[in-house]
Amino acid sequence: MRDPRPHADKPERTSLETYGKGFEEYLQSPLQPLKDNLDSATYEVFEKDPVKYISYENAIAKALVDRIPEESVSDVTCVVMVVGAGRGPLVEATLKAAQTSGRNIRVYAVEKNPGAVNTLLNRQRDEWGENVTIVSSDMRLWTAPEKADILVSELLGSFGDNELSPECLDGAQSFLKGDGVSIPCSYTSHLSPVSSAKLHSLVSCAIDKEKAYPLHQFDIPSVVYMRNMYEIAQPKVCFTFLHPNWSVPVDNRRYICLRFTAKESITMHGFAGYFDTNLYDHIKLSIEPTTYSDGMISWFPIFFPLVTPVYVKQGGEIEVHMWRVCNSKKVWYEWCLTKPITTAIQNPNGRSYWIGL
CATH class of the missing domain: 3.40.50.150 (Vaccinia Virus protein VP39)
Structure with missing residues (x-):
């Protein structure tokens, strides 16, 4: 695994996602930027x-x-x-x-x-x-x-670990008995390449002029209600976390290279992220499409955009590298392609987006 790289201090925290003030509002606003503390309206929606x-x-x-x-x-x-x-x-x-x-x-x-x-x-x-x-x-x-x-x-987010569940539970498990049980006991993120000109266009327009990096919006994953999206290949397992985690030291950094085969010739705009979780024994929850928990409204997929859309031929190989990087203060994701073309690493060193610890 690649060591986490140093991150320059930022004048403000870059947020990830928020669920909005109501379920209908949420569905109408396809890209959602995170709040540290949820408001009452948000709690009310997802308590239902x-x-x-x-x-x-x-x-x-x-x-x-x-x-x-x-x-x-x-x-x-x-x-x-x-x-x-x-x-x-x-x-x-x-x-x-x-x-x-x-x-x-x-x-x-x-x-x-x-x-x-x-x-x-x-x-x-x-x-x-x-x-x-x-x-x-x-x-x-x-x-x-x-x-x-x-x-x-x-504490789970749309990509499983993207709301600091592992870090928070690692801290909380100090008051769990040695033979104690964590619910959930595990969760796994999944990733799949997608085509969505609509989402890519929305990301392109999400410009913050105060940011030094001109393409910062492509470094920021967003929670998305995916209505205008085509999945180019089936999702594959990305990162898994287990709780309680008695490893010494605990290391929540992750790296994986995933390879997909395109079902047909199409333009790829980014990657959809999902997760599933094992609460206890055989009792599970999932937003991964093939195992989706019917009727659940608490989570929607997360979208990792590419800066430039990439054309993929039918049967062509897609190779993506994904990092979950941690240091003592922050957690962030980085990602890039090496097939069908090689792209620059997006969000290097948490340039545009990170989650504060």
Whole structure:
């Protein structure tokens, strides 16, 4: 793997993606630039997901049953920590899982967004009671009063790791028991070459005159509701992360070279990124097209544009290199082609886009 390259200081953080103020608004705005803390309208939209939280509830219930055998139900209380609790849908799923499984639990809900913490405190007072402890803190900085049996999170982005899930969970796992369970326990990103003149045109127009690099917009991946897109080849596995990760040292840098064969002659404009995740046991969620979780609205694909469209012949080989680069302060992606032509590396050293740690 190539070592991460030094990154010059930037006057401001370049953001990745935001989901907008409503689902309909989101669908109408195909390229979405990230906020550090989500607003209430965004929380409200994705709390209505009809698939995600039911899957989480089932995964937590299965983990509780596996954790506490039937003969120990009355004697054992399982400690569950929900990290990145938002406004509480995962806390709600955890409490329902305890009820359906018949297990006793003690819940910690850890959240750094002050607005969301206020909602959590209100729900604790009105709905949950003293069995749920609200913690206003970054999960990486909190000192837990006890070790957790189960660590629950929903930190995944459209490319799996692009919202710092590995870094956040690596920090949070310090208060997970040695035999503790992380939900999700793994996630994998996928990549496929796509043709979309519409998306390429939108990226071309997304110019920020304050940026020093004139083609900065092509260095920035965007979350996209892909209505005007043709997939040139089936997606392939890109990066995988496992949790808990007890490796010493933990290294979340990644590099891969993927090769695709074009289904037909066409112009390629970039790459679509997806992910799937194994929550626990056999319970999974996915936005990868061949395994998509029907009805889920919480995530949409991510688009990695090429600066210049590339013509690919039917049966022709496409070779793309993708890096996930980390240093002590930032995480970013870099990518380039080596077939059918060789292109310059995009977003070198996090030139135009990075995620602050």
